[in-house]
Each structure stands twice: as structure tokens, then as C-alpha cells.
Amino acid sequence: MSAVRTILHINSSARMSGSASRALSQALVDRIKSHVGERVVIKTRDVGATQPPSFVNEQWIGASFTPEENRTDAQRETLRESDGLIEELRSSDVVVVGAAMYNFGVPAALKAYFDQVARAGVTFKYNDQGVPEGLLKGKKAFIVVTSGGVPMNASGMDFMTPHVVTFLGLLGITDVSVIDASSQMKRDDANDVAKAAIDAIDLDAVLA
Template sequence: MTHILRIDASARRENSISRDLTTQIVEKLSPATVTTRDLAEGVPLLDEAWIGANFTPADARSPEQAETLALSDALVAEVKAADTLVIGLPIYNFGVPAALKAWIDQIARVGVTFRYTETGPEGLLSGKRAIIALASGGTEAGSAIDFATGYIRHLLGFIGITDVTFVTADRMAIDPEATLAGARQQVAALAA
């Protein structure tokens, strides 16, 4: 059975297009085991203690450093356990929400989810699929003012996830009915 990691990044819990789309996508891919991570509940930003703990070899970390990395370790374990990531991506001010960026910072760890080699960086999480449920009032996906889709695609590839599909509802302020109808068609077309 497929294991899905559902990531919701919208600050809205009600009337959120990206959350509605992640629900539709998960339902389309079911039956599956689903782990849900709601980033609106908060994800800590990196700080000096986190950086120090992360760059201390695991066998040399103090108990305090291990505790500092406990959430990051749990978030990485969720990603590693999943076959498919379903990520709700509302575009805020042309980019990803701060909570999603904080989650990315917690999981993009050298030696854990990627490594550097003589030929460049290598992602360590290959063989996974990601489906991104994008919602935007008027920032069209792939346009010159969209700094979210390229970033999330690059970051996922950086950690080894190169099978990335976008379901887009990116014109909600312009034509919500047609935009939602298009997004539902994209969900229906997804391979289970």
C-alpha cells in the first residue's frame, strides 16, 4: 500500500483552496496510509543551536543537541517513510509560505537527505513522487512573478525527488469557477 505524506502549508484552515486540493489528491490516490503534517501549527526556524547540533557528528552530539534536532529528525523520518508527498502550496507574495520554508530548512540536511560529491550535490531521497497542490489569487504558475514553483521543484530535486507534478488553481481572483474546474480535472487525471 502507498504511504502518503500530506503537507499543508496554508495559514487558513477553512476555505483554503490548497487544503481542499490536497484532500482531493489524497482521496484520488487512496487507498493509502496517510501521515499529515499541518505546518500552520508551527515549525521552528533554524537558529544557532540547531546549526551547531546539525553540524556536529551524530555520535558526538550532546543530549541537548539531540533534543534540538528531534523535530528535524522526525520530519525527515516522515519524508523517508513516504512513497508520495502531497504538498499544499499557497503562493504568498509570489513565493512559498514561511512555514513551508521553515519545514524545508528542517528537512534539507547534508548527509541525511542530500550529500555533496565530486560531481556536485546528490539527493538521497530518490524513488519518491511529489504532487504539489498550488493555489494563488493571480500569480500564474510558471510566470515571471512566480518564485514558488521553481523553488519547490528545485528543492525537491536537490533532495532526490524528481517526479514532481503540479495541480494548479492559480487564477482564483480572476476566474474562480474555471480555475477550480481546471484543478479538479488535473486531480482526476492523476495516476494513482
């Protein structure tokens, strides 16, 4: 990939303090910043607590599927939040997601964010065979997965990790690294192991 100029840090935990996903994803952002230099721009999107996205509704869907040149002023206003989130994501070189597992899946606020940035013809398109093709290619993503008792990738239990990876792929972000900080209630060393994994990432290689 080209030189890293902008990092988008997405927090999904509803907890402002004591959140493992916040602390670990911040540690990763700090390491990347230290590696690439102080001039890198860090954008934080706190969907979990201070910046919860709106849920899509009938008006949003109608506006989204109306050709841009035919949209009313009201429809453009309906999509203003989505447009801003998409531009923030599009202009980022690296995306770091602090993904806190809630009830086997993604937090509702993170799902709302996904719904806001998934726009046919804007962040992905359908090819001639009807297969979706991402339009936000060339980015690197990191997902820091935390959970209370569910191990990452546990069959029939972890619906979050594959969801986030698949969603990023829909947008064309297929270069994804996952840091495992799951099973916090069962593993006393979960955070230490995850921090060691963050410190061990070969950033020269993964950001090349």
C-alpha cells in the first residue's frame, strides 16, 4: 500500500472506562503511529459511546436507492450522516476496529455504523454476474476482538469475527489482521497475550 497518512480508529464498546477493546486497539494505533511517524492523522470514530450512528429507516433506504441526481433536498439531508462516515472511511489508509463482542455478535452501534457505510454504488457495486465488488480497495484493516467468555472463532458462538471480516470484504477491504483478546473472563492473560501479539506485528511487512 502507499504511505500511511491517515488512520481511522473505530471504537465499538459502550464502556468508556475499563474496556479491553478500547485499550488494546489504542495500543495498536499508538504503535502504528510511532512506526510511520508523527505526521500521520488519527481519526477516532466512537460509535460505541460518544458518536452512536443513526439506525437506517425507510426514509434512508428510499434516499439511498434514489439516483443522486434525482434526490430531493430532504433525501440529501437524510444521507448526510452516511456521506460523512463514508468519506471519513474512504480517506483513511488504515482502519483499526476495537470490536467488543456482545451476545455472540457485533454491538448494535457497530452494526448501525456498517449499515450507514454500506451503500450500493458508493462503497460497493454489483458486477455483471450480480456479485458485489468493493470500491474501497487498497486499505489495511486490523480488528481487535474482545469477549467475556466466548473464544474467538468458536463454532456456533463467535458470530462477530466473521461478520466484521466479511463486511470489510464487501467494501473491498480484504487485507485484514485479527488480534485475539477474547475470553477475558476465562483467560487472565488475555490482554497480555493480545498486547504481545500487537507488539510482534511486522508493520514493515503488513503496511508495505
